[in-house]
Structures are given as C-alpha cells and as structure tokens.
Amino acid sequence: MNASGISAGYFGTGALFDVNLSVPENSIYALIGPSGCGKSTFLRSVNRLNDHIRGFRLEGEITVGGQPVYALRDPRRVRELRMGIGMIFQRPNPLPMTVMQNMLFPYREHIRGRREDAVELAMELRLAGLLDELGGRLNTHAERLSGGQQQRLCIARALMLDSKLLLLDEPCSALDPVSTYRIEDLLLNLKSTHTIIMVTHNMEQARRISDYTAFFWNGRIVESGESERLFASPAEALTDAYVRGVREP
C-alpha cells in the first residue's frame, strides 16, 4: 500500500493534508495520534469506503498492490477492490445473523465458487480460534458472542475473501486485555501472509506488535518509521511528547 500527497476533507473542511505513507508488504503498520487527527479518514480512504459519505473529497494517489485505487471508475471494480481488502472496525460489527452466515456473507454476496468450498474455508480458518471456543456451535447468533469473540469473527470473516491487506481501526479498544492479546497473536500470525495497517490508541500495543509506526497530528504525518526507533528515540518533540503521554511541549 502506498499513499502519496493525500489531502482529504468533508464539506470543505480539511481532515488530511499531504499525507505520504508507504507500507511494506507483510508488515504491521501502526497509525497513532490523538482523536480527530484523521486516522480513520485515512484508513477508510484506502478501500474507498468514504465514497459513500456526503461531502467527502480527496486528492492524491493511493495504490494497493501497485494499482491506483482512485483511478477505478466502474463501481464493480471498486467492489472488487474492497473484497481484496479486509476491514475491521472499532465496534465489532457482526451482521445480525448466525456465526456461519456471517462467515458466508462475503461469499453469498459475490457468488464465487461453491457453498461447500466456502464452508470448508470457514472451517479451515478455524474461525480465528473461535471454533474451539464455541464448541462448534456455528449456528449461534453472532450477537450473542462476547465482544472479543465478535471481533475475532469479524477478522475471520474478512479473511474469507482472500485479501492481502487488512485495515484495522482500533480493533481492540472495546476489548479486555486477554481478548486483546488473542487478537494481537492472531495478527502476528497473519503477518506472514498479509499486510496489516492498524489504528491504535494503545502505545503499548503499537510498540508490541507493529514493525512501523506513523504519528498523525491534525491531519498530517509528523513522523513515521520503524516502531522500535520511533518509540525509543523520536525525532520530533511532538512525537516524543505524545508517545510518552505528556502534554504538548
């Protein structure tokens, strides 16, 4: 994923200003920064989910797997793009149906391949470890799962379409520490096959699992680079203050 010169906003109010970000394949890239600095706006621009938001506009170029995302005109191509990108939201969003129906939803939408194959793939994913926990009760209604289980279901569901890129918007902020560790483990496992971009408000988490980190501030990237370096010796005073959790310098 590569973004260059991204400026975006809603109804003329800017939300992102000249953002440049290059995410290497098979790595975890953390996006950090205070509330309202444009992290979600950026993330949702990658799979063009902002297209549906009234008043949204964007300049600049984003490429995924070398393909310029905003060059796509045909809505069908845009949907294909979205299928190739998994997205996880802050609030787990299982659809109001059973666990299995949730898993099969992407397939049902696109009717590629046979249902049996889809079921097999769903079982193969072991529903991100959920299967064992549920004791195989795949007909449980998804909204009866705990928050952590729901979030893992959402990740497993995103993996049903063979996406190479995962976008996660504060995936753990509604979860307890144990569920959080489980999801972190899952993400670390997925790194070998996926590129992961994750928004997080949890500095520890970013430090723990990410390879790279970008620090957003008022719609701009103040500093980005390898996480180890960025957290240990920030180049910018602003970054230093933010990661150490002190007030603005």
Next chain:
Amino acid sequence: MPKYRNRRASSAAGALYAWLTVAMIAAICLLIVVTVAFMGKDAVSIDFLLSEPSASALGAGEGGGVSTPIVGTVILTLIGIAIALPVSLATSIYMAYYARRGVAGGAIGLAVDVLAGVPTVVIALFALAVFTNPAFTFLSTPVETGSGIVERAYGRSFLAAGAAMAVMILPFVVKSITEALRAVPQEYADGAMALGATKWRAVFRVSVPAARRGIVTGAVLGMGRIMGDTAIVWLTLGGTLRMTGPQPWYAPSNWLDTLRNTGGTLTSYIYYTSPAGEGDNPSAAFGASLVLIAVIILLNIAASVLGRAGSERGRGR
C-alpha cells in the same frame, strides 16, 4: 448540607409528579376499557360475533351482530397496509440512506410532515373526488345514466377506502420506519460494504433486517389507525351496515365484487347503533367497541410476538 437536602426534596417532588402522571394515564385508560367492557358485556355473545348486522339499526334492540363489520375492518386494514407498507419502506430507505441532508430528502420530509397534519376527513373527501372519476371505475362500481352510459364511478368501495387509508397512514408509517432505520448502527452497512457488497445490498440485506422490529411497530401503528378511523369509512366506504356486493359475499367467485362494493366496519357499526347514528342501541355500540378494542389488543400482542421473534435472533439475551 442544605443544598443536598434541597436537591433530594426536588427530586422527590419530580418522582411524585411522574408517578401521579403515570397513575392518571393508567386510570383514564383503565376507566375507558372498564366502561366499555361493562356497557358492552351484555351485548357480546357468540351469536353477536357470528351473525350479520340487520339491514337497519333503527329502533331499540335492532342492529344485529358484528360478523361482517369485523370482516370489513380486517379487509380494510389489510388493503391499507398492503399498499402503505411497501411504499413507506421504500420512502424510508431513501430518506435514511440516500438523501440524508439533501434537498430531495428535505422535500420528502416536509411532504410527509404536511400529510401527517391533513385531517382524515379531508383525505376522504379528496379520495372520493378522485375515485368517482370514471377512470377509477375498476375500484368501485359504475354509475350509469338512463341510457346505459357510464357517467362516473360510484367511488365508494373497500378498494377505494383501502387506498385512502393507505394515504392516511403513510406519513406515520414512514416516520416510524425511518427512525428505526436510522437507529441501526452505521457499522452494519459499512461492514457489509467493506466486504464488497453494493450499497443497495448492504442496506437491503443488512440494515433493513436489523430494523425489523421497528418496521413491524410502524406497520402495527398504521393498522391500528386504520381500524379506528371513521371519517374515511364514512365517506369512501358508503354508509351501510351490510356487505352490498353480490351475496353470499364470502363465496370465492364474489370476492372481487365484494371488494369493489361497500360494506360496514366496526367503527361504522358503532356509529350506526349509537344514539348519534340512526339507531338507539348503545349496548350494541359498546359491544362493538369492546370487540374493536379486543381486535386492536390482539394485533398488538401479535406484533410484539413477531417483533420478539425477530429480535430473539437479533439482540440476544
């Protein structure tokens, strides 16, 4: 700490006020139901429920039973909701998902609000003016001049009244369904779209089912209004107690004609048998009222069961 005590006193007063209000509303509600039940209990019998009304309610003890008025109320309600629900659903989906703050959304919203304020008797009058047009003869029956030329349509029938009812309830059903759709978390639709669904599929397959309980509530609200309406019945269903189509009205070969002709409902039966109508049979009127209230309560119970069946899987717990 006087401040603290003050706050306690005022909150106690607030609780008392709230409690009194609730008690008063409950008392009024109870009073109406008990009065109706008390006044109507002697009239209601199996025979009352199963026999047709007499041709006239003139004179004490006249009126007959409420079998066809019950059927009339049910028919009218079904026609009205069958027309109003699909239209309302489409309008609500448009308002909630496609025209959030746009000019079109505002115009529709305004139209809905205005329509909600139009008295039902005015809607009835308008419907009568429209449906007596010869072009709408298929909804009712032709009125011929001496020489056999169709001059105009009669304009009064179950179909015509049902269409007028649909217009009457439209704004209320639209509002309630729109609210229900707006209460569905945006994450549902976003999530489905992120999985590659089109916006239309996301709305239709995910958001609408999630709002199912609210949609049922909206439909029930509309059906209740149809059951209780009198003005539209009076003007567009014709002032009759009995089914006026070919007899027997319930024979399948006569169904369409029954719908194109007029008949009575529980509300028109109540009017006729009451001292205000042509008869003086308050006990029959109260009996029919009791039946009407029972039907509406049954409808609400059915709806809450239906809604719960939806949310059983929906909301968990």
